Amino acid sequence: MTVIFDLDDTLYAEMEFVRSAYREIARKHGRELLGPMLDAPSPREAFDSTGLPIGELLPIYRNHFPDIRLPWQSLYTLASLKNRGHRLGIITDGRSLTQRNKIRALGLERFMEEELIFISEEVGCDKISGWSFERVMELCGEGERYMYVGDNPMKDFVPGNRLGWETVCLINGAKGENLFSQDFSLVAKENRPKCCVDSLTQLLGFDSLKKL
Numbered sequence: 001m002t003v004i005f006d007l008d009d010t011l012y013a014e015m016e017f018v019r020s021a022y023r024e025i026a027r028k029h030g031r032e033l034l035g036p037m038l039d040a041p042s043p044r045e046a047f048d049s050t051g052l053p054i055g056e057l058l059p060i061y062r063n064h065f066p067d068i069r070l071p072w073q074s075l076y077t078l079a080s081l082k083n084r085g086h087r088l089g090i091i092t093d094g095r096s097l098t099q100r101n102k103i104r105a106l107g108l109e110r111f112m113e114e115e116l117i118f119i120s121e122e123v124g125c126d127k128i129s130g131w132s133f134e135r136v137m138e139l140c141g142e143g144e145r146y147m148y149v150g151d152n153p154m155k156d157f158v159p160g161n162r163l164g165w166e167t168v169c170l171i172n173g174a175k176g177e178n179l180f181s182q183d184f185s186l187v188a189k190e191n192r193p194k195c196c197v198d199s200l201t202q203l204l205g206f207d208s209l210k211k212l
Helices: 014-029 031-039 043-050 054-063 072-083 096-106 131-140 158-163 200-205
Strands: 002-005 087-092 117-119 146-150 166-170 195-197
Touching: 002 131, 014 031, 014 043, 014 054, 031 043, 043 054, 054 096, 072 087, 072 200, 087 131, 096 117, 117 131, 131 146, 131 158, 146 158, 158 166, 195 200
Parallel strands: 002 087, 002 146, 087 117, 146 166, 166 195
Antiparallel strands: none
16 A cells, blocks of 8 residues: 655644744844743744744744654654555645755655655645645556545545545644644535544554555
8 A cells, every 4th residue: 555644743743843943043043032932822923022034034944954853653653554565655735945854854764755755845736736646646556555644634635535545634643733723624524534543553453554
């Protein structure tokens, strides 16, 4: 089976990246800025708390090499799936440099096939367009089975559902700090995932993901 993952708030908690950016901003512009940024309820308000121009902060936020780690649940699940013979990849929205830095910092290259990593800025369209999903199917073949694992019901499962993929939502994978709502009442029924898990390790019990 080919298993494609979302990146932010699925394989790791995106707020860890955000806090890494805050620390980098504080290193460059003053340690006294860190406390107010960490206390702010959102990145926008954190930036406002510094009193610095947003044009000086955004490049640091987007381009710094983040101090982030892969949670054990992700590490164990990815290693197990790869050892079972499944093909793994990523479809994520975002800027190329930002997302590539995250992938490198998390050590995901050891699990993911490079040709199955799709970043919206690199391919010229976001995930909801479905292009990256269709490209995965072209690369892996018509007889293959496909799964997409994400966290955002507003967009993560739309193309996979349309194309007949198994779609799985990780609930509260960021331990209450998900940057996007997981309120399924806000999306149409046909755009909801086919199933939900509380931990990525639950994927290992799926019949479709047992050893090939």
